[in-house]
Amino acid sequence: MFLGTMFTVKAAFVWGCLFLCCPVKACDSFDDLIGAKSQGDINIGGIFPIHGYLEYVNPHKKPDAAKCKAFDTQRFIWLQSMIHTIELINNSPLLPGIKLGYEIYDTCTDATRAAKIAMKFLSKTNSSEHCLEVRCDYTNYLPIVKAVVGEAYSELSIPIARIFNVALMPQISFASSAATLSDKLRFLSFLRTIPSDIHQTKALAEFIRESRWNWIGIIATDDDYGKSAMADFISHAQEFDICIAFQELISIFVGSKQHDEAIHALVSKIEAIPNANVLVLFAKSQVVIKVLKEIIWRNVTKTWIASDAWSISRAIASVPNIDKVGNIFGLSFKNGDIPGFPEYLRNLKAGPGTVNKFIEEYMQLHFTCSDESHNDTMTSNSGLKNYSLSNSLKPASLHACTKVNESIEDINDNYLVQNIERGGTYATYLAVQSIAHALRNLLKCHEGTCQKTFNFAPWQLLEALKEVNFTEGGKPFYFDKSGDAVIGYDVIKWIVNNGSIQFKTVGEYNVLDRKIYIYDKTVKNITEAVFSNCSVSCKPGQRKISNSSQTCCYDCVPCAEGYYSVDWGKCCLLYRVGCSQIAMKPIPGVIKN
Numbered sequence: 007m008f009l010g011t012m013f014t015v016k017a018a019f020v021w022g023c024l025f026l027c028c029p030v031k032a033c034d035s036f037d038d039l040i041g042a043k044s045q046g047d048i049n050i051g052g053i054f055p056i057h058g059y060l061e062y063v064n065p066h067k068k069p070d071a072a073k074c075k076a077f078d079t080q081r082f083i084w085l086q087s088m089i090h091t092i093e094l095i096n097n098s099p100l101l102p103g104i105k106l107g108y109e110i111y112d113t114c115t116d117a118t119r120a121a122k123i124a125m126k127f128l129s130k131t132n133s134s135e136h137c138l139e140v141r142c143d144y145t146n147y148l149p150i151v152k153a154v155v156g157e158a159y160s161e162l163s164i165p166i167a168r169i170f171n172v173a174l175m176p177q178i179s180f181a182s183s184a185a186t187l188s189d190k191l192r193f194l195s196f197l198r199t200i201p202s203d204i205h206q207t208k209a210l211a212e213f214i215r216e217s218r219w220n221w222i223g224i225i226a227t228d229d230d231y232g233k234s235a236m237a238d239f240i241s242h243a244q245e246f247d248i249c250i251a252f253q254e255l256i257s258i259f260v261g262s263k264q265h266d267e268a269i270h271a272l273v274s275k276i277e278a279i280p281n282a283n284v285l286v287l288f289a290k291s292q293v294v295i296k297v298l299k300e301i302i303w304r305n306v307t308k309t310w311i312a313s314d315a316w317s318i319s320r321a322i323a324s325v326p327n328i329d330k331v332g333n334i335f336g337l338s339f340k341n342g343d344i345p346g347f348p349e350y351l352r353n354l355k356a357g358p359g360t361v362n363k364f365i366e367e368y369m370q371l372h373f374t375c376s377d378e379s380h381n382d383t384m385t386s387n388s389g390l391k392n393y394s395l396s397n398s399l400k401p402a403s404l405h406a407c408t409k410v411n412e413s414i415e416d417i418n419d420n421y422l423v424q425n426i427e428r429g430g431t432y433a434t435y436l437a438v439q440s441i442a443h444a445l446r447n448l449l450k451c452h453e454g455t456c457q458k459t460f461n462f463a464p465w466q467l468l469e470a471l472k473e474v475n476f477t478e479g480g481k482p483f484y485f486d487k488s489g490d491a492v493i494g495y496d497v498i499k500w501i502v503n504n505g506s507i508q509f510k511t512v513g514e515y516n517v518l519d520r521k522i523y524i525y526d527k528t529v530k531n532i533t534e535a536v537f538s539n540c541s542v543s544c545k546p547g548q549r550k551i552s553n554s555s556q557t558c559c560y561d562c563v564p565c566a567e568g569y570y571s572v573d574w575g576k577c578c579l580l581y582r583v584g585c586s587q588i589a590m591k592p593i594p595g596v597i598k599n
């Protein structure tokens with residue numbers, strides 16, 4: 007009976023496993039999953055949101071095929087940065103004798119489609135059926151790719167990170183900054199080449215303190231991103247004795263009449279609160295555009311502090327008269343040089359033996375003379391320079407309607423180069439570089455040779471990735487225990503150069519010592535010229551009296567006779583040496599001589 011029970015349990019286990027192990031055929035249609043592909047000895051997956059949304063034939067009724075809409079040029083450039091970096095590595099001595107390949111798909115900013123792509127990447131190598139095997143143990147499982155670069159949005163990276171956990175497939179994001187992704191109990195195989203959001207609010211508060219402002223407004227969208235950023239920022243600001251003049255949430259649903267009215271009311275509030283001349287804005291570009299257009303129209307001038315969500319947005323930079331809103335400072339992910347990338351973009355074409363549906367679509371959109379591109383050409387003379395018109399949703403070339411006769415390969419334009427977005431493009435480059443350096447260690451490459459054993463499992467590469475430490479742009483690059491790159495932010499100042507907005511790097515935030523370093527000497531002049539304190543500091547001989555709950559707001563009154571103050575706003579007895587020490591203790595009103 008005892009043995010019988012044992013047998014039953016064991017049999018049930020075996021059967022349970024066999025039952026689970028039905029192969030699942032993954033979708034192999036390039037028509038369904040728009041992609042780019044090049045076969046190598048070792049293949050890397052890529053997951054990018056090239057289109058903005060999915061349009062279903064039967065929405066919410068049948069799980070049928072859907073069309074991807076709203077091609078995004080900037081994200082297309084990120085994707086090309088992945089391909090270019092792989093080509094750079096293949097032409098460098100980093101992995102001698104080994105060819106890296108890639109397989110890249112578009113999520114169309116849809117989490118369900120991202121999950122589908124993740125399943126495809128987990129399908130088995132050398133399986134003619136493209137089977138995704140459901141196993142009990144994936145230790146020796148060899149999927150078609152060894153690591154995945156992507157997604158951009160945290161909302162999409164989070165569900166696929168759970169799927170990749172199954173085989174501990176390394177996933178390296180270049181843009182998902184949600185703090186929760188640092189949790190290595192839930193997101194075991196997730197890494198990223200940017201810092202977590204927890205650093206950002208601290209860095210912004212640090213910038214405001216360094217600029218010696220203490221009375222600021224905060225505006226955020228009423229979604230998870232905005233609300234949590236606002237709460238985190240306020241707690242850091244309070245630590246630094248920065249007072250919050252007002253805080254406002256705005257809806258992310260732009261376009262309705264209510265939304266326009268809410269923005270109108272918001273700008274009235276901004277105008278009404280005295281001395282709050284510095285405003286921190288946590289919002290996506292579409293909302294920021296609405297707010298800043300209203301600000302321009304109402305002739306309001308403030309100093310704006312941008313979160314990474316809009317600090318380098320070309321769409322905002324191309325709003326007419328954007329330079330009238332006042333100074334714009336912001337934080338963005340670290341930028342660096344990608345060797346040869348501008349030339350690569352100027353001569354963009356799919357290499358021999360590769361497929362790249364994205365390039366085909368881009369060329370089509372860019373060089374076809376549609377009504378819309380014709381209109382763009384006609385209306386391009388609107389204040390700022392022509393090329394800054396280029397908006398992520400309008401990739402049509404200004405030449406599309408003038409150079410109709412040339413074949414598209416012959417038109418060598420600078421559109422993509424001018425639209426290279428700082429940060430995301432470089433972070434993608436770093437993701438591929440870190441995979442190559444991990445492979446170099448894993449395959450024990452030295453003296454021009456590597457072990458050509460490609461049947462290692464993804465989890466082995468993950469181990470190697472956690473250990474990478476290489477120099478990039480003169481600085482060491484490595485991941486911390488949470489899988490976050492130990493990398494800071496750039497401090498950006500928007501400047502008008504030659505008629506268009508440029509994002510100038512004026513300093514950086516270091517995540518190790520948590521300090522802001524401003525390199526550009528002109529910044530101090532600019533920040534000093536902006537007054538954003540509730541009250542003017544008291545003069546020597548004065549003290550503060552306050553009837554407000556805000557510690558930054560007070561009136562200055564003269565010290566009583568025989569008492570003295572330096573600059574702390576508190577009075578102490580003149581004859582006591584070291585007035586500033588005693589000034590720590592407030593001295594009550596009238597005194598006897």
Ligand SMILES: *[C@@H]1O[C@H](CO)[C@@H](O)[C@H](O)[C@H]1NC(C)=O
Pocket residue numbers: 131132148461
């Ligand atoms: C896949 O098949 C090729 C040839 O068909 C073989 O050389 C290679 O070793 C196989 N790879 C794995 C991981 O089984």
Ligand SMILES: *[C@@H]1O[C@H](CO)[C@@H](O)[C@H](O)[C@H]1NC(C)=O
Pocket residue numbers: 218219220537538539541542543
């Ligand atoms: C504003 O307040 C900060 C911090 O309290 C102070 O350091 C700075 O000098 C003040 N600026 C002016 C112009 O009074």
Ligand SMILES: *[C@@H]1O[C@H](CO)[C@@H](O)[C@H](O)[C@H]1NC(C)=O
Pocket residue numbers: 303304305
């Ligand atoms: C903004 O300034 C312009 C020119 O100075 C003026 O024509 C316009 O009426 C002003 N707008 C508002 C809302 O005050």
Ligand SMILES: *[C@@H]1O[C@H](CO)[C@@H](O)[C@H](O)[C@H]1NC(C)=O
Pocket residue numbers: 377378381
């Ligand atoms: C182009 O401009 C014309 C006239 O301004 C307008 O009627 C048409 O709708 C525009 N077409 C597109 C695609 O924007």
Ligand SMILES: *[C@@H]1O[C@H](CO)[C@@H](O)[C@H](O)[C@H]1NC(C)=O
Pocket residue numbers: 383386387390391392404
């Ligand atoms: C913008 O482009 C149009 C047509 O190509 C040209 O006529 C115009 O001068 C350009 N404007 C500027 C500001 O460069």
Ligand SMILES: *[C@@H]1O[C@H](CO)[C@@H](O)[C@H](O)[C@H]1NC(C)=O
Pocket residue numbers: 411
């Ligand atoms: C464009 O090509 C057509 C036929 O190939 C030719 O007749 C026409 O003159 C060309 N136009 C220009 C502007 O070169």
Ligand SMILES: *[C@@H]1O[C@H](CO)[C@@H](O)[C@H](O)[C@H]1NC(C)=O
Pocket residue numbers: 475476482484
């Ligand atoms: C990375 O390498 C550099 C130089 O080789 C070394 O100074 C640094 O301590 C290393 N960092 C880590 C985290 O291993």
Ligand SMILES: *[C@@H]1O[C@H](CO)[C@@H](O)[C@H](O)[C@H]1NC(C)=O
Pocket residue numbers: 504
């Ligand atoms: C300004 O634009 C002109 C013509 O477009 C160009 O020749 C010049 O190099 C530009 N200057 C700078 C500083 O970018």
Ligand SMILES: *[C@@H]1O[C@H](CO)[C@@H](O)[C@H](O)[C@H]1NC(C)=O
Pocket residue numbers: 527528531
């Ligand atoms: C800062 O402003 C002062 C006075 O306005 C000026 O003399 C100085 O050159 C400025 N410094 C920089 C780096 O712009």
Ligand SMILES: *[C@@H]1O[C@H](CO)[C@@H](O)[C@H](O)[C@H]1NC(C)=O
Pocket residue numbers: 552553554559560561
């Ligand atoms: C404090 O109250 C007095 C009298 O009501 C008022 O004049 C003064 O402006 C208030 N000061 C502050 C800093 O609110």
